[in-house]
Amino acid sequence: MTKTLLCGMLLLLAGGVQAGDWPQWRGPYQNGSANERNLPAVWSATENLVWAVDLPGPAAATPVVAGGRVFVSSTAAGSPDLLALCFRARDGKLLWRRQAGTVKRTPPSNTMASPSPVTDGKRVYFFYGTGELAAFEVDGTPRWSRDLAQEYGQFSLMFGYSSSPLLHEGRLYIQVLRCQKPYEWSGPGEWPTDSFLLAVDAATGKTLWKHARQTDARDESQDAYTTPALYGRGRQAKVLVAGADYVTAHDPATGEEVWRLAFNPRQRRNWRLIPTPVPGNGLVYAVTPRGRNPLFAIPADRSGTLAWSDLAWTFERDTPDVCVPLLYRERLYVLDDTTPVLSCLDAATGRQIWQTPLKAGGPYRASPLGADGKVYCINEAGEVTVLAAGDTLLVLSQFTVGEGPCQATIVAAAGRLFLRTAKRLWCVGQ
Template structure:
């Protein structure tokens, strides 16, 4: 019945669908400042009656459950301090919902009703930004990044795997089903679609594995950097590029590029005048039209596994030149900011949602909605793209 959001300022809000606030809290005021280098990036998880917030940082860390109706704390479980930007997820584990957290050193399962830790797997490294995605029978994928400067490379090589949780007389047991050594993502999580597991690494190499055995199906170049998690829909896999390009490949054991589509500049809000403001805020990026609806492209050759960490030619775009906050890498963190603190991020595709026959894509300053006229919900005007531009919003809380 509401929308729940958590911001790096510490604000946790519940909004009614007319935009009015149902309740608001500030976790910084209640529990202390977030001790992080480049902001807090954890998204909330939920059950029917609770919202769960993970605050893993270099200060006192915790997992918090909040009542959806009242906004009051239901429970708070302490966690050891760590630097992480990971998000929790609620999964079906052995027939019961559990909160699963993969974050900087461990993978943990919690009872959503009480906050009790039910199981843990330690010795995991580099798992600071991705989320475990399930593929049935209490199984899910764990992934880890080598870091901005390969400082966690050795740990990450051992921390990309499929795992399963099983119920025992003593409680729960965890086990690794299979492991991959060279498929390491940056920010996007690996996922399973139609029995195949897909990883995209930090230079856009797509790894496909058999989800049951971990056997390599193929390793191919996508030709673009990807920060978002791949999406599997029907017979297609969507790769959301860092430069606004979405590559569509065929689902299945044979690698085939179906189309490459760019976000359209000048897209308008549904039923309204063009609300896009043309200020470039000191940066420019090419407009570009959409790619053909079906543009078959010859796939690149197989990428040698040992070369998967090499820099390869990719499409331009992403963040502009400039200094980063806190001296962090320009490519993998610490985005340059404008005078009022907003991030230069277009046309980076950070996230998406597939809902009601539509694909909603979020970049740094815009939200795009793509809809096929044949699948548009009844009563909704079918348009190819609509965009709401927030580039002129003031302040850091949006």
């Protein structure tokens, strides 16, 4: 058993979810991979389709799957409603639908339903770019709700708030890394002056702690669309936050900062960050902004203020602006989402094993999935490329689903693939 897989299994067990679930944004191991088997390399409306159901509106949120249910955040066409949806995984039957938020203002390229839900298999938590956070039993019974933007000030990001919650040991971790001045789409109201990491009791919705995250970032560089990630377990666990010119690690119990690394030495003012950090192999893999800038591996066991010389390795070409790297079977798959080029790296050393342009052109907004010995990529137009995972470059298939813009990541769970397009939720399998 590989070190990456062992660490991932421990993380899965610690979280209380079951094998075969995809409980949060980057999956059961927070690295974009799953242990599912017998997954198709091609599908269409007539091939390998288990079911497909219409959705009430478009969104970028990735579905989560647990206990035979698929949970989806959505907009409602022609309405300001933000919806929490639950479908039965085996046949796509809608089990329940709840209004959980309301769109007040819309920034460019964001429906405010970009954050993905998260579940422990007993309850499910929906969060929206408006700051509205709602908890439900998996049968749809409401438990509690809050409006974090009303409590802590507007979520002021140029392209709208998109971070998903992290759920760990009964706590929701939510980061708000935001600009301290209004953008053109922002409405009136008192303007926030801080960024923070928040811990919320998942059972009650009450705040456990709020940690101010210090930064000297300026203007748009204060914005981050990343999601908190968890490294390790027990006393070694750390909550990872990337953005506003730094990657930081925090004590899950208190929010206290354990270490930080700066990645914007030139103090650029437009250095907003989108890809979430990826934990694994004793390292934290992180990306600098705007593509074709360094991807780097940070030793996770450090403390204090780190320097570039502390890094395990860097990779400085064909890196993503949006897509999160995939860590799968000791390899790191890095998708330059504009060119587009996919690179396979040795996750321990950063050595490039192979690299290939993808014939399905960019942009890509969904991150790669690793499952069943395959790597799945989908671009915004709904064109899918499937490659063999491993050290030999092999493209297995390329085909078009359409129904763009496709911005949600393909999910592997319960022996199936789940794909959310702008129009429908697909379930495919052999």
